[in-house]
Amino acid sequence: MEILIASSVGVLTAAGLYLMLRAQTFPVILGLSLLSYAVNIFIFAAGRVAPGMAPILDPAAIGYVDPLPQALVLTAIVISFGMTAVIVIMALGAYLNSGDDDVDAAGSDISGGAG
């Protein structure tokens, strides 16, 4: 279980970073999503991996899992979901306005003639 979780965090982060470094906005957004999945699993694991336990104290249960990371991960999921929606809309706007979805072109041109 631990190996599965650790390696999935690692693979997702690596894939996310690779995609983040692409030149088009679509892979960059995919990379951001993969990174947010990686960090969500990582936060989940920060409360220790305890399969099959409930996140509540119960005298009859043999143990419990830390509920706080679950609350944190919920917040993180909501925020990353909203942020992904924002960047998709902005990337779409930039693509429709300019006709290409290159990430880099604008930043250097703002100072130059094209403005």
Next chain:
Amino acid sequence: MNHLIIAPIVLPAVLAGLIVLLARRAMLAQRLIGAVALLALLGLSVVLLRQSGEIPAQAYFLGNWPAPFGIVLVLDRLSALMLVLTAGLAAVIWAYAVVTGWDRRGRHFHTLFLFQMMGLNGAFLTGDAFNLFVFFEVLLIASYGLMVHGGGTARVRAGVQYVAFNLLGSTLFLFGLAAIYSVTGTLNMADLAVKLAVLPPGDAALIRVAFALLLMVFAIKGALVPLHFWLPGTYAAAPGPVAALFAVMTKVGAYAMIRLGTLIVTAPATEGLWQAYLTPAALCTMAVGAVGVLGSHSLPRMVAFAGIGSMGVVFLAIGAGTPQATSAALYYMVHSTLATAALFLLADMITPAQGRDDVQGRGAAASGVMAALFMAAAIAMAGMPPLSGFVAKLLVLDALRDKAALMWSAVLLASLLTILGFARTGSRLFWKPPTDVSPAPAPDNPGAIAAVVALLAAIVGLTVFAGPITAWLDMTAQALHLPTGYIAANALPGVP
């Protein structure tokens, strides 16, 4: 509990919601609600500033949950100072946006502006590390909207880069926070300070990695080299008043670094971790800022680089890690926020929408009043006497006395390059005779000029009252470096 502490967060949130619900199409009502909100915020933060001088630190327990379990807001001198700075700056910039009509050029300007205030105030008040992340996201998502306010291809494309880069920063922040939680089991800042002071040596490695990640996050926010490259494009492409408001956003990074750096990172496991990176990075930041000022084609871009350079000085003082240096950093931070904002507003007036770029080939686009204001703001920004930039740099240099050879020459050289850059741009803008292709100078807008004059008046006030202000900041810095009051305010179980 003092319920005023949460008001700077709740008030803009409620009023921003009201604008969307009640006044979507009525610009006058939007402006009215915005004016009420910003005046109330200014009044509130001044009241909180006065309170913070009397009590070292007050905690506000949300839902009345005790400290390490619930979320706390903590008001101390530093957070009160940042609240007043933000509220004062925002009120001036908001007035500028209204009189110049920037708020009409797109939808939801006032709503986004108030949500931005909510995020900023929350980030300055919170005493919980995860909550700090949440308020970073609140202020960022509002800033994404403000950044592309008014639209335009270049602006939206720069916005995409800005959003992508900050999302990456948020992810790093979460990785860092999760690692801290996995080691300590808490995210309350005061509790972290207590727990990390007695951390078993075996756990030190993970916590050091976590704080290195957090340093990167705050370096992204504060535009510390090598993580500054999002800033010039973003600020140059953002609407003028929004760029001026963003002058306080870089300070959020510096604030978080001061707060966590004095409260938590001083623990044995992480001591000196940030200082080791901060000083060299700050020196590079000053160099990049100064060279950027010299090399920029456009006025907004030049101001953005001047802002980066000023963050370098702030981080240099933070990196020294002494109470005296922290006090100097705070003074410089207040000064550079006002000066950068004033320059962004001036840049917005001087280079109107049709020709935001290429100040070099064009002369006489602005009146004599504009030239005088630009000169005053440039003097403040570059750190020449008689304005507060000089006092601020003097304080920083004095605090860095023990490493004078390197630090002094770096700060002074960067200042010289900045002066050169501003002098060249000023003479090209205002002294060059108009050519056929020069656009006619836009008529001066008295309201807009009044906004810039207000910022410059604040800079003059900062200079004239430098004595009492630095005395107050010295006490702030001492309380930061000996945070017993801050920790006691959290009333943690088992901690005296």
